[in-house]
Amino acid sequence: MSVAVECRSVQKDFGRGDTRVQALRGIDLQVPFGQLTMLVGPSGCGKTTLLSVIAGVLNATNGEVEVLGERIDSLSDERLVEFRRKNLGFVFQQFNLLPALTAAENAAIPLLAAGLPRKSSVERATELLAQLGMGDRAHAYPAQLSGGQQQRIAFARALVHEPRLLVCDEPTSALDAETGHQVMELLTAHAVRSDRATIVVTHDNRVFSFADRIARMEDGHITGVSSQPREVTN
Amino acid sequence: MTYVAIRMLTGDRAKYIGLIFAIAFSTFLLENQSSIFAGIMKRTTSQILDVTDADVWVMDKKTLYVDEVKALTENDLYRVRSVPGVLWAVRLFKAQPRAKALDGTFRVVIMMGLDDSSLVGAPSKNKMILGSVADLRQPDSVIIDRVGFQFLFPGQPLDLGKTLELNDHLVHVVGIAETSAPFATFPIMFSRYSQAIKFVGGERDQLSFVLAKPRPGVSIRDLCDRIGRDTNLRAVSGPSFAWQTVFYYVKNTGIPVNFGITIGIALVVGAVIAGQTFYIFTIENLKQFGALKAIGVTNKRLVRMIVLQALTVAAIGYSIGSGIAKVFFSITLHNDPTRGLVLLWQNMAGVAVAMFVVVLLASFLSIRRVLVLEPAIVFRG
Numbered sequence: 001m002s003v004a005v006e007c008r009s010v011q012k013d014f015g016r017g018d019t020r021v022q023a024l025r026g027i028d029l030q031v032p033f034g035q036l037t038m039l040v041g042p043s044g045c046g047k048t049t050l051l052s053v054i055a056g057v058l059n060a061t062n063g064e065v066e067v068l069g070e071r072i073d074s075l076s077d078e079r080l081v082e083f084r085r086k087n088l089g090f091v092f093q094q095f096n097l098l099p100a101l102t103a104a105e106n107a108a109i110p111l112l113a114a115g116l117p118r119k120s121s122v123e124r125a126t127e128l129l130a131q132l133g134m135g136d137r138a139h140a141y142p143a144q145l146s147g148g149q150q151q152r153i154a155f156a157r158a159l160v161h162e163p164r165l166l167v168c169d170e171p172t173s174a175l176d177a178e179t180g181h182q183v184m185e186l187l188t189a190h191a192v193r194s195d196r197a198t199i200v201v202t203h204d205n206r207v208f209s210f211a212d213r214i215a216r217m218e219d220g221h222i223t224g225v226s227s228q229p230r231e232v233t234n
Numbered sequence: 235m236t237y238v239a240i241r242m243l244t245g246d247r248a249k250y251i252g253l254i255f256a257i258a259f260s261t262f263l264l265e266n267q268s269s270i271f272a273g274i275m276k277r278t279t280s281q282i283l284d285v286t287d288a289d290v291w292v293m294d295k296k297t298l299y300v301d302e303v304k305a306l307t308e309n310d311l312y313r314v315r316s317v318p319g320v321l322w323a324v325r326l327f328k329a330q331p332r333a334k335a336l337d338g339t340f341r342v343v344i345m346m347g348l349d350d351s352s353l354v355g356a357p358s359k360n361k362m363i364l365g366s367v368a369d370l371r372q373p374d375s376v377i378i379d380r381v382g383f384q385f386l387f388p389g390q391p392l393d394l395g396k397t398l399e400l401n402d403h404l405v406h407v408v409g410i411a412e413t414s415a416p417f418a419t420f421p422i423m424f425s426r427y428s429q430a431i432k433f434v435g436g437e438r439d440q441l442s443f444v445l446a447k448p449r450p451g452v453s454i455r456d457l458c459d460r461i462g463r464d465t466n467l468r469a470v471s472g473p474s475f476a477w478q479t480v481f482y483y484v485k486n487t488g489i490p491v492n493f494g495i496t497i498g499i500a501l502v503v504g505a506v507i508a509g510q511t512f513y514i515f516t517i518e519n520l521k522q523f524g525a526l527k528a529i530g531v532t533n534k535r536l537v538r539m540i541v542l543q544a545l546t547v548a549a550i551g552y553s554i555g556s557g558i559a560k561v562f563f564s565i566t567l568h569n570d571p572t573r574g575l576v577l578l579w580q581n582m583a584g585v586a587v588a589m590f591v592v593v594l595l596a597s598f599l600s601i602r603r604v605l606v607l608e609p610a611i612v613f614r615g
Binding site: 048051052055057058078081082084085086088090092093094096098099100101105109110112113114118157169 | 235237238241242244245246521522524525526527528529530531532533535608609610612613
């Protein structure tokens, strides 16, 4: 089992002096390919900060972060942006869809950012939306869609460019239980592959059963990592 | 990402329209005020620019502008004629007598007394609406401008043969011409020099200007230098005299201050409204920009997107503002009191540059905000 992400003694501080807050206090973590790894823990334990560091959108104060064989903590800003564009897919808690773009256009953004033509990008995104059961809503705007539908578009946006690492921040917290369950089914069915690692940050214990591995965090530390058989979906 | 930038911009209709309105409003106000200012300044030079058959204006050395002249002597005219390089030099008289119609209507008029034999300085043939310049050779005859005719004979159709009283002389209208609008609303009259000085009366010396033409091969500038050197008078080209007159009004009246304040306010209001709206637009889209950053859109590309958004609203706002200004001036062009006020391409170009700077300034704060934005913001619920 090869490792997609490896964190070694990762620390992250916010502020300085008296106002300094230690969000991550020496994290050691390995995230393997082909599995869905969940970072779980109470609010404020540092899981979103760790996800941000792994995703290369936040710099660690100390420690080493190796993602897909690349030490991202030593990459220049320019190369880091390029690295994220090519290798990472993002799913955000609040979806962060552009309200002025249709579902297909939103899903096509990573391809547009890579410089691909709009027509072919939107076509590819539309195909993916169809696979995610959103084929008939490809031309709808986010405001015309339910929370679950918007999260599916966010999935499509995260997967459209075939990233090798998928990072999801609380993907079900803005959804009701049933929709959250459906979203997780969709995620495991379409995102988890042998050549891709998936990290999901959540404190929603109703979806823990979808994880292959669960890393529990508390107060900036990993308190334990456990493996489990993932819930099988039809 | 060009498409994404434009869709982001147009997606928020209220702010999009607000931005365009701010730019259009500023553009209209700037083009309107600067063109009216230029038009009014041009009006101060109407009597100079309407003389198309002479190249050089000779006057007393202390003359500041066209409306305030010290009379020259007949001897001055002969001295100018004797300057090498002068093809011809003729008299021009300019004064402001009062003209009275037989029904008692009266107006102060601008009387232009033209050289008796050559009639240099008369309206050109294509400017004559009724009659001909040659009719000025009749005794007690004047040519009047169209708008001036309507002032002195209100409600009456343009017609020749009308009678006016000038300094106890009855004169007959033998021609009606289109002239450039004067600075004040005075009617403009043309007569022969020998008659014009009778219509005005007053001082012993009446010669306002000498109009001269250089011989072939002699430049206007050379001739002006020679006249100045040989006669101790001042000789300038028509355009130079026009600019001198404009600068006199700019320097000695409140007109530029008045227009300058309006233009300044238009610029500030345009910049502030556009800047504020654009900044709010960016702030409200900060999470979206953050998401784009996280996904892998470079800062360079985000800056290009914002500049594109700014230039788009600038181009649309400028076009709408210029369109309104164009309509405004096409209406005023056909209105006698505002005739001659036109939208100048120079003003349009200047305003385009000003609006370009305004939107770049407006987008500067937004660009700065996005550049310092941590993409991790998207992970904060």
